[in-house]
Amino acid sequence: MQPQVETVKKTKRALSLAQNIVRDIEAGAHSPGDRLPHEDEMLARYEVARATLREALRFLELQGVIHLQLGRGGGPVVARPQTGDFANSLSLILHFMEADLRGLLELREAIAPDVAAYAALRATTGDLSALADCFKELERNEADNNFEELNRRFHDLLGWASGNPLFGLLTSTMHLLTREFSNSLGYSAQERAVQLRFLRSVLESVRTGDQAAARQAMSRLVSGSASYLAERSPELVSQRVKWGQI
Known part of the structure; x- marks a missing residue:
């Protein structure tokens, strides 16, 4: 049972982090196309594990809130959820x-x-x-x-x-x-x-x-x-x- 409990806790932490990121996007008046801070900056800001941050970002990408740009200089870019x-x-x-x-x-x-x-x-x-x-x-x-x-x-x-x-x-x-x-x-x-x-x-x-x-x-x-x-x-x-x- 312990691994299942830990998985649930990690998921809740990732979801809570995703909600915080959305609030920060709104507070910063970010527009589609704006880049969010790099991974190391976000880890320091939110004080979470790398796996939690990446899970939160994947969740936001699935919801259309961001898209993850690959390659050098890539990272999370603000998007706008569509119909x-x-x-x-x-x-x-x-x-x-x-x-x-x-x-x-x-x-x-x-x-x-x-x-x-x-x-x-x-x-x-x-x-x-x-x-x-x-x-x-x-x-x-x-x-x-x-x-x-x-x-x-x-x-x-x-x-x-x-x-x-x-x-x-x-x-x-x-x-x-x-x-x-x-x-x-x-x-x-x-x-x-x-x-x-x-x-x-x-x-x-x-x-x-x-x-x-x-x-x-x-x-x-x-x-x-x-x-x-x-x-x-x-x-x-x-x-x-x-x-x-x-």
């Missing part, structure tokens, strides 16, 4: 929860209408411009293989236009988690036309600040999309989320 880092961690949890695509579709149905409503309330001029440009691309690519990717991009932009970064993060994360599923299926020409019609309504409602109309249009869009996927490929929506597919 993909969160999606990758979440997919591992969902893998063991045996979550499937249906669960992700239901989550989207639950939050997407409110995301659209908040976007109608808070979207900036820049947000509206980006959404309008994306929608024009969608129209131009209605029959193209890029349609699904552009569709996801429109929803991502809408999530961040909500003014709530949590909505933006969740929307983008769900798209990363479902990309492989949707790419393997695709939308029919008829379904693409339906998607465009509702997206046009969402965009117009967001542009005019009509929260109720934005919520209603998005609700009809995502519920219809979920029904379409379930009817066309019930075996697909039953597939489980697998870690490493992002």
